[in-house]
Amino acid sequence: MGYSQRFDGRKFDEIRPIEAKAGVIKNADGSAFFRIGKTTAYAAVYGPRDLYPKFMQDPSKGILRCNYSMMPFSGQGDRVRPGQNRRAREISMVTEKALLPVVDLVDFPNAVVDVFIELPQTDAGSRCAGICAASIALADAGIPMRDLVAAVSVGKVHDKVLVDLDYNEEAYEDGPVADVPIAIIPSTEEISLLQMDGEISKEELLEAIALGKKVINQIIEVQRKALKDKYIVKD
Amino acid sequence: MHDLKQHLIKSFHANVRADGRKLDEFRKIEFELDISKTAEGSARVKIGDTEVLAGVKMLVSTPFPDTPEDGAIMINAEFLPMASAEFESGPPGIEAIELARVVDRGLRESKAIDVKKLCIKKGEKCWAVSVDIMTMNDDGNLLDAAALATILAVKNTRFPTYDGNEVNYKQLTDDRLQIEKIPVMVTVSKIGDYLFVDPVVEEEQNIDARLTVTLTDDGSICALQKGGDMPLTLDEIGKMIDLAEQKAAELRKLID
Numbered sequence: 001m002g003y004s005q006r007f008d009g010r011k012f013d014e015i016r017p018i019e020a021k022a023g024v025i026k027n028a029d030g031s032a033f034f035r036i037g038k039t040t041a042y043a044a045v046y047g048p049r050d051l052y053p054k055f056m057q058d059p060s061k062g063i064l065r066c067n068y069s070m071m072p073f074s075g076q077g078d079r080v081r082p083g084q085n086r087r088a089r090e091i092s093m094v095t096e097k098a099l100l101p102v103v104d105l106v107d108f109p110n111a112v113v114d115v116f117i118e119l120p121q122t123d124a125g126s127r128c129a130g131i132c133a134a135s136i137a138l139a140d141a142g143i144p145m146r147d148l149v150a151a152v153s154v155g156k157v158h159d160k161v162l163v164d165l166d167y168n169e170e171a172y173e174d175g176p177v178a179d180v181p182i183a184i185i186p187s188t189e190e191i192s193l194l195q196m197d198g199e200i201s202k203e204e205l206l207e208a209i210a211l212g213k214k215v216i217n218q219i220i221e222v223q224r225k226a227l228k229d230k231y232i233v234k235d
Numbered sequence: 236m237h238d239l240k241q242h243l244i245k246s247f248h249a250n251v252r253a254d255g256r257k258l259d260e261f262r263k264i265e266f267e268l269d270i271s272k273t274a275e276g277s278a279r280v281k282i283g284d285t286e287v288l289a290g291v292k293m294l295v296s297t298p299f300p301d302t303p304e305d306g307a308i309m310i311n312a313e314f315l316p317m318a319s320a321e322f323e324s325g326p327p328g329i330e331a332i333e334l335a336r337v338v339d340r341g342l343r344e345s346k347a348i349d350v351k352k353l354c355i356k357k358g359e360k361c362w363a364v365s366v367d368i369m370t371m372n373d374d375g376n377l378l379d380a381a382a383l384a385t386i387l388a389v390k391n392t393r394f395p396t397y398d399g400n401e402v403n404y405k406q407l408t409d410d411r412l413q414i415e416k417i418p419v420m421v422t423v424s425k426i427g428d429y430l431f432v433d434p435v436v437e438e439e440q441n442i443d444a445r446l447t448v449t450l451t452d453d454g455s456i457c458a459l460q461k462g463g464d465m466p467l468t469l470d471e472i473g474k475m476i477d478l479a480e481q482k483a484a485e486l487r488k489l490i491d
Contacts, residue, residue, distance in 0.1 A: 025372050026284045027319050038272055044317040067324060072367040073274035073290030077404050079365055082313055116317035121271040
């Protein structure tokens with residue numbers, strides 16, 4: 001039988017509707033909202049600012065510190081206990097690593113750039129949505145960057161390689177599922193986030209990543225537009 | 236005395252605030268319902284640049300042994316570090332705990348939710364209404380914003396499907412959480428001899444005292460909380476409640 005028709009009717013290489021806005025949190029130095037389907041993410045950037053405790057400071061450059069957090073009512077099922085659980089801590093770390101290659105903090109020794117990511121509602125792909133929002137927020141904060149970073153999940157459901165799995169697809173039970181969140185630096189096409197869980201062959205994995213590279217441009221365009229829209233002078 | 240505080244007292248004497256408001260005037264209030272599809276009820280409230288989200292999860296839980304026929308209400312607040320450079324990551328600090336408890340008292344004591352109706356099976360199963368308040372941006376008066384977001388989210392709540400065994404959160408029923416009364420909270424602040432409402436951060440940092448008053452539909456007071464380092468006279472408390480009543484009537488029109 002196989003997975004012939006996606007649950008929500010999308011094509012296999014089609015991402016869910018996306019939306020982005022820069023400058024949504026007034027107190028932050030930079031901020032953004034990013035939505036893909038029913039997954040929504042806010043990111044706020046504070047800094048560069050002094051880093052305490054002092055022993056964490058790096059005199060050669062500033063450090064990037066990301067904090068990913070799901071709001072307690074943002075899960076598909078029960079209430080999520082607030083605070084940092086193991087999952088959130090790991091995602092915070094890989095988010096940092098996904099963004100670090102484009103962020104240049106040599107001019108800010110001993111400082112920290114804090115990125116806070118909050119998700120009010122999720123339908124899979126939340127770490128990718130968080131990275132997309134964070135990337136816009138860092139640019140909005142005026143942090144020196146070589147490029148933006150865009151992220152999307154790719155993978156496999158049953159016999160089909162596809163992009164942007166939603167929750168129903170992640171929970172598919174009639175065949176193997178692979179979820180592969182990736183982040184891409186568009187100017188170099190390098191990959192700064194790669195995780196995967198499930199079951200997939202090497203050929204299918206490479207095919208899935210290639211598919212991700214194809215659709216990532218649509219995301220980058222929306223991110224760039226969000227930044228431009230904030231600074232356009234309206235008469 | 237702090238320079239900013241002296242300045243505030245001087246301008247309050249002329250009934251002028253930095254943003255042009257009068258002492259008894261709120262900033263523009265905006266709200267939006269259903270901001271999170273994964274919550275059973277949710278709302279966003281903006282008071283000026285202050286922004287708060289509230290989301291409700293309906294949980295099946297065990298009643299407390301001393302109230303076997305009652306459901307439960309739980310309110311939690313997180314002062315997200317996203318909302319202000321002053322807020323730090325970690326478990327809720329005392330400000331967040333106070334806010335959650337004051338909002339909780341207002342909701343609980345107003346009998347807005349009839350906890351008897353949340354009983355599923357006496358002594359065994361009941362619904363618990365769990366509200367999480369998340370600050371998005373702090374420009375003062377998180378208290379009133381949080382209370383408003385909470386009552387709007389609760390009012391917007393629908394029960395998920397429950398087969399007696401498992402809750403299906405993906406399928407909400409048409410059954411709404413019944414709201415019997417609408418509590419409205421107004422915090423009146425005091426700097427020097429001046430009483431005012433809806434402080435921005437700069438004002439809030441310089442208050443001598445504040446009184447948070449929650450009122451029900453019939454005008455009775457259902458919760459109070461005095462804050463700030465300075466005491467209040469009986470006369471001042473009377474005036475603060477008068478001002479709170481007047482402002483609560485305005486806020487109530489927004490909710491209905």
